[in-house]
Structures are given as structure tokens and as C-alpha cells.
Amino acid sequence: MHKGKGMKFVGDSRISAERKPNVPKDYSEYPGRTEAFWPNFLLKEWLVGAVFLAGFLTLTLAHPSPLEGVADPTNAAYIPLPDWYFLFLYELLKYEFASGDWTILGILVLPGIAFGGLLLAPFLDNGPGRRPHQRPVAVGMMILGLASVMWLTYESAEHVDWEARAEANKPIPASDVEIDTEDPGYAIYENNCMQCHGEDLQGGGAAPALIGTEHSAEEIATIAVEGIGSMPPEQFQGSDEELQQLVDFIVSVNEQAE
Incomplete structure (x- = not known):
């Protein structure tokens, strides 16, 4: 048997011999x-x-x-x-x-x-x-x-x-006024007013700031007992002496702010 004889080559007709460009189909x-x-x-x-x-x-x-x-x-x-x-x-x-x-x-x-x-x-x-x-x-x-x-x-x-x-609702800037926590009126303020008016008297929510108030000492004392606007009466619980110490404390803070 001669070399090469008896071998057959089969071609696949599904594969095209010509290369076609990758063109999108016509839709x-x-x-x-x-x-x-x-x-x-x-x-x-x-x-x-x-x-x-x-x-x-x-x-x-x-x-x-x-x-x-x-x-x-x-x-x-x-x-x-x-x-x-x-x-x-x-x-x-x-x-x-x-x-x-x-x-x-x-x-x-x-x-x-x-x-x-x-x-x-x-x-x-x-x-x-x-x-x-x-x-x-x-x-x-x-x-x-x-x-x-x-x-x-x-x-x-x-x-x-x-x-x-x-x-x-803008945040109120911190006050430059130094609060004297050793003042006897501060302890009274802390027990009666701080919850609404804030630690630094700057107010909060519906409660106005006490720094910069235009009320006199007598008016502050009256408001503390009788209330004003949305503030109900009898918010202050204490003696007349303690009320005077509270008023003096608020007035002294406002004097520093002027």
C-alpha cells in the first residue's frame, strides 16, 4: 500500500469558506x-x-x-x-x-x-x-x-x-455669655426652667430665649408665676426668696449680654 492511499477527507458544508463582515441584521x-x-x-x-x-x-x-x-x-x-x-x-x-x-x-x-x-x-x-x-x-x-x-x-x-x-428651626448659636453655675439662682433655674429654656438660656422649641429678653425684673417674676402665651401658670415652684434669686440670676445674665 502506497503512502497516502486509502485516506479520505470530508468537508463540512455548514461552515462557509468566505468570511462575511459583522453587519447587524436588517430589522x-x-x-x-x-x-x-x-x-x-x-x-x-x-x-x-x-x-x-x-x-x-x-x-x-x-x-x-x-x-x-x-x-x-x-x-x-x-x-x-x-x-x-x-x-x-x-x-x-x-x-x-x-x-x-x-x-x-x-x-x-x-x-x-x-x-x-x-x-x-x-x-x-x-x-x-x-x-x-x-x-x-x-x-x-x-x-x-x-x-x-x-x-x-x-x-x-x-x-x-x-x-x-x-x-x-435654625439652630440657635451658642451664647458668648458665661453662665455662673455657682449663682444660687442657677440652681433654682435648673429645677424650674432649664427643661424648656435650655441650659444656656437660649430657649428651645416653643420656649423663647431668656437672654436678650426685654422684660423687666418685675415682669419676669410675674411670668414665672402666672405664665404667658403658651407657658402655663405655676411653672415656678418655690418661695418668694427663691423667686427673687431666680429673677436676679436672669437679669444678671442679660446684663452681661448687653
Whole structure:
């Protein structure tokens, strides 16, 4: 037997001998889908997202969200509000059908239906077209959800004076006045007034600062016993001598501040 005889070579017809360029398939045969996902469609999505992100960052720099003061647990009159992106849910709970006995409806059922509907929108309207008029269910649900959130947020924010809240709740700067803790009036102040007016007489929450007060010594004594405004009477518990020591202490602190 000669070398090379008896050997057979079999070729695979499934492999083309010609190299073809990597060209995306022509999607014109599919209705409503006339471009490749990569890179054409995905590039458009990235561009739109980049424009939105740049606009959002510009808005936050031009109009920073208002920040309030440091939390004060002694301020019983303070009404807390959620951040702006939850204001629409806060406003929803003001309506009769979502508050009171229907609170569960307002905090779980209605938001659950709304967000669940948005998640199901692509499956409820799965037509081949991508134009808005070709996707009436998905587009309609998105417009309804966006309009509802914007309206509820506007209604909630419209009735809140954000600048006044921020100004009223700014932290009070520390006083330069040195408090004489050895003064006999300080011990009386500590037992009767410190809880509301603060350790350094700077006030807190609904209680005003005692430093810089325009009240005279007689008025301070009267207020301590009879109260004023939101301050109830009989806050001071002590003798007349102790009351005088308290008044003298407050007056001496204000004399340092002048």
C-alpha cells in the first residue's frame, strides 16, 4: 500500500469558506423594529438618560432643597414633614378616603395599585409599535401616574412656607455669655426652667430665649408665676426668696449680654 492511499477527507458544508463582515441584521422585516438594539437603540437611551441627569443636577445646584434646623425633641409644636419626594403620599393621607378608618387604604392599597399598575404596564400593552399612539395603555398609565404625583406634591408643598420653617428651626448659636453655675439662682433655674429654656438660656422649641429678653425684673417674676402665651401658670415652684434669686440670676445674665 502506497503512502497516502486509502485516506479520505470530508468537508463540512455548514461552515462557509468566505468570511462575511459583522453587519447587524436588517430589522425592516419586523414591524415597528427597524434598528438593532446594539448600538443604535441603546445609544439613544443613554443619551436621553445623560440629558435628564445633567438637567436634574443643574436644577439641584440652582435651587437647593430647603434644610431645616437640628431636630429639637423639646419642641412639641413642631410638625414633621417627609422629604419632597414623599410629599405626594403625605398629601394623599389628608383625603377622607385615605385617612381615619381608611388609613390602610391610603398607605398600602392605593399606592400598591398605582405602583403595581406601572410595573404591569409593559405586559398589559405589549404591541409591536413604540410610538406613544401605538401604546395607549402603557402611555396612559404613565401620564396618569406622573400627573397624580406632580399634583399631590404641588398641593402639599403649596401650603407649607418652607423658608419660614427653615428660619424658625435654625439652630440657635451658642451664647458668648458665661453662665455662673455657682449663682444660687442657677440652681433654682435648673429645677424650674432649664427643661424648656435650655441650659444656656437660649430657649428651645416653643420656649423663647431668656437672654436678650426685654422684660423687666418685675415682669419676669410675674411670668414665672402666672405664665404667658403658651407657658402655663405655676411653672415656678418655690418661695418668694427663691423667686427673687431666680429673677436676679436672669437679669444678671442679660446684663452681661448687653
